Amino acid sequence: MAGFKEVAERDANAVVDLPTKAKTTEETSAAFSLIMLALKSLSQRTLIAISNLFTLLTVGSAFWLWMTMAGDPTVRQLVALGMYAAFVLAVNWIVKKV
Secondary structure, eight states: OTTOOOOOOOOTTOOOOOOOOOOOHHHHHHHHHHHHHHHHHHHHHHHHHHHHHHHHHHHHHHHHHHHHTOSSOOHHHHHHHHHHHHHHHHHHHHHHHO
């Protein structure tokens, strides 16, 4: 038959040994170095994201408080909200400086 080739039968349960390339210590250490570099980069990005998440949460809490008082706030509530907003700004400024 044209285009077909006859192949000898094999036992279906036979274990086939695939040729494997033994990794050298240089390849292993290079791969380990690349993985460590990737993990270091990932951990640095995570710390930056957590720092920005802190800012988002604090400013979001101030915004939420302002929105809950939007109906008919008293003078005391406005002063308290202003003090909280100033506190949030100060804390965020201190966190960014450190």
